[in-house]
């Protein structure tokens with residue numbers, strides 16, 4: 299195992315985030331605050347409690363998930379797309395390091411960044427609402443696993459994309475709609491029955507539900523289903539990454 | 552990937568490897584590359600690089616130089632064939648193989664917002680070496696980059712960026728260094744400095760493989776020269792031998808009166824007329840005065856005198872490597 303290399307990539311990526319701290323941290327915090335103002339204060343004042351939790355508190359886990367998913371994907375996809383775009387990737391590809399180590403470096407850094415971001419948003423939310431976390435360990439588990447899984451997804455997108463447009467396409471067309479329709483801002487019970495069934499096909503629902511359960515003990519689907527879903531996601535992403543490196547797809551002509 | 556053994560090794564490669572020789576540091580057998588586009592960039596390449604030599608790979612644009620280097624360094628997958636780096640297969644034992652290699656790519660690429668120091672330090676880590684700031688300091692100083700170490704790469708000139716790429720390649724103390732057109736876009740004075748660095752590396756035992764379009768560079772630096780054209784190695788030879796063997800010399804006489812044809816008295820000389828008969832050209836092998844059918848220049852001049860031909864001026868010219876190269880490439884097209 300070439301740990302020096304993993305460390306080099308990881309630190310390099312983290313340093314890049316350090317230089318762009320403003321855009322990495324401040325902007326998600328600001329947008330989260332805006333969500334609170336709009337959804338929590340404006341809409342929340344008209345919605346009663348959801349299953350015994352105030353609406354403002356109810357949306358916190360969903361908001362964190364929303365940020366976690368989008369930031370993981372964008373961090374990781376950009377992290378690998380950029381060296382591919384500028385050509386500096388040649389060095390990584392010619393180094394004595396395995397695929398696993400490359401992924402560990404890039405995805406590890408992206409996941410760390412978004413996990414930290416998730417915690418920062420949690421802290422921000424604390425200013426607006428009273429938070430209780432029933433199962434802190436499970437909360438962290440969901441947070442970390444989601445960060446890793448979606449960073450892997452971002453990594454895949456970054457390798458697949460051969461233009462900036464494509465880099466934006468998947469997050470814009472798939473990730474964002476799925477998260478907005480994933481029960482971040484509402485309980486699935488609030489939907490008409492037909493839509494409830496449709497919604498269950500949305501994998502993000504399971505993530506949000508499980509995460510919310512770790513806060514308040516309420517969930518749309520069973521926690522087991524949520525956990526299984528997270529691991530299925532993780533397994534699929536890992537399989538795709540494995541395939542990419544085995545075939546050299548878009549990396550080694 | 553399959554690893555067929557070479558069926559027919561090219562005469563050029565064979566002639567470069569006499570029997571009693573230490574194991575080559577790079578051994579390429581039956582290497583070919585067909586890109587997904589269907590283009591065949593390399594055709595059955597067999598090549599050995601000797602330990603500690605400077606090997607210059609010459610070839611016109613699109614000949615396959617970068618493709619060959621990229622396969623050896625692990626950037627491109629070979630279609631067939633095998634590469635061994637110091638005995639390690641570059642696919643099955645890629646860690647051992649790649650750890651020995653430093654690569655300076657042809658394209659200028661850089662992390663625009665990184666500093667020189669950080670980017671070179673990153674390279675060392677990437678190759679699995681423990682941090683060694685003293686070594687990086689030495690490398691930066693030898694490439695006259697020490698003063699720029701805190702600069703962001705985006706603030707450097709093209710020639711400086713090229714040297715940063717060299718520093719990155721040297722950061723992990725490679726035993727083999729690939730330089731893909733290292734002096735493209737580098738001014739003359741700096742080019743000399745870079746040659747100096749390369750010579751020092753060689754003196755310290757590093758094997759160097761460089762590609763170049765500047766023939767003078769190969770002429771000046773290389774121990775051996777390989778010419779590649781349309782994906783085939785057409786020649787591999789010691790530089791000295793190459794220049795001797797192919798470097799014929801010409802004696803040119805500027806005549807006072809144009810001739811219609813070479814007089815019969817001089818017919819046994821390899822003479823030809825040029826520029827409408829006002830120039831007489833004699834082609835001979837300067838390296839071997841006793842070559843068959845060759846007489847001393849003075850004898851020729853006496854015979855010309857005796858034939859009643861008067862000349863106003865004369866000069867001799869040795870073909871440069873460039874001409875040899877151009878001829879080779881043209882011949883094959």
Ligand SMILES: Nc1ncnc2c1ncn2[C@@H]1O[C@H](COP(=O)(O)OP(=O)(O)OP(=O)(O)O)[C@@H](O)[C@H]1O
Nearest residue numbers: 551586588590592611612613614615616617618619
């Ligand atoms: N990824 C690729 N896909 C398809 N064809 C390619 C690819 N890379 C290179 N080629 C083709 O392979 C041939 C050899 O290219 P290569 O870059 O090895 O040439 P070169 O000898 O380095 O040329 P130059 O002196 O211009 O650098 C060219 O015809 C090029 O168009």
Ligand SMILES: [Mg+2]
Nearest residue numbers: 616617618657
């Ligand atoms: Mg090239």
